Amino acid sequence: MTPRLRTGQLVAQLIDVSVRRGDKRVLDGISLSINCGRVLALLGQSGAGKSTLLHVLTGELAPSGGEIDSGGHDLKKGTVHQAPLLFPWLTVRENAGLGQTYAANKDVPPELVDELLELLGLTAVENSYAEEISGGQAQRVALARALAIAPDVLLLDEPFSALDPLTRAELQTWLRRQVTERGWTTVMVTHDIDEALVLADEIVLLGAGGRIAHRWTHRPESQDGPSGSSAGRAELRAEIQAAYHTAAKEPDHV
Numbered sequence: 001m002t003p004r005l006r007t008g009q010l011v012a013q014l015i016d017v018s019v020r021r022g023d024k025r026v027l028d029g030i031s032l033s034i035n036c037g038r039v040l041a042l043l044g045q046s047g048a049g050k051s052t053l054l055h056v057l058t059g060e061l062a063p064s065g066g067e068i069d070s071g072g073h074d075l076k077k078g079t080v081h082q083a084p085l086l087f088p089w090l091t092v093r094e095n096a097g098l099g100q101t102y103a104a105n106k107d108v109p110p111e112l113v114d115e116l117l118e119l120l121g122l123t124a125v126e127n128s129y130a131e132e133i134s135g136g137q138a139q140r141v142a143l144a145r146a147l148a149i150a151p152d153v154l155l156l157d158e159p160f161s162a163l164d165p166l167t168r169a170e171l172q173t174w175l176r177r178q179v180t181e182r183g184w185t186t187v188m189v190t191h192d193i194d195e196a197l198v199l200a201d202e203i204v205l206l207g208a209g210g211r212i213a214h215r216w217t218h219r220p221e222s223q224d225g226p227s228g229s230s231a232g233r234a235e236l237r238a239e240i241q242a243a244y245h246t247a248a249k250e251p252d253h254v
């Protein structure tokens with residue numbers, strides 16, 4: 001699965017994006033870039049607008065103001081939610097290959113489903129139905145389904161939050177390794193600072209009033225091995241934690 005864009009190339013740019021829902025301003029003046037082969041983590045307290053921002057990126061929600069510039073590319077987006085949302089009457093293989101049945105994905109090689117099932121350790125259960133597999137396996141199927149359309153960008157809304165800590169850590173490590181090796185572009189919503197530190201090259205903290213409170217660029221440890229970076233990581237973790245708490249205390253603006 002080779003990305004259509006070059007590593008580092010701009011996949012999309014949000015310029016001064018705002019979203020209102022009823023009387024409430026949920027996002028305000030959001031400007032950020034999504035670059036090919038990088039992971040962007042959206043952090044923030046509950047209600048900060050993380051999922052709303054992801055829905056703007058998936059195209060499910062039109063911004064009330066500002067613009068999204070994808071450089072003229074018709075971006076293919078692979079989405080994974082907190083719940084795997086598998087069809088119970090389809091097998092693991094059929095669920096994973098679902099996106100390939102759409103006309104827009106006719107150019108994607110069907111063998112990609114095999115490759116992803118193998119990569120995600122699902123080959124042994126490929127003929128099982130959703131209710132016959134574990135939660136961790138189901139979330140892997142959701143990941144396979146999103147990746148099987150060879151997306152330009154992977155959009156993840158807390159995809160590992162319902163998993164046990166061991167499975168979560170395993171999938172985080174897997175995803176980071178694949179992103180590094182294969183150049184997958186990813187935007188991920190998370191509550192979890194450690195998850196952001198393991199996965200992301202850039203961390204954006206949404207604060208009060210739906211504005212960006214802080215942003216950090218970062219080299220995830222697993223990219224180069226842990227050598228020498230744990231002190232820096234602990235420092236960054238403390239800094240993010242402090243900013244997170246400060247942002248949570250700021251008054252909201254309508």
Ligand SMILES: Nc1ncnc2c1ncn2[C@@H]1O[C@H](COP(=O)(O)OP(=O)(O)OP(=O)(O)O)[C@@H](O)[C@H]1O
Binds near residue numbers: 021045053
């Ligand atoms: N369909 C909707 N109609 C009106 N307001 C909404 C709707 N969905 C979300 N909101 C409001 O938008 C704000 C941001 O919600 P959003 O779900 O984006 O936050 P979040 O940071 O993802 O929260 P969480 O971490 O709890 O999932 C909240 O105040 C929420 O009440």
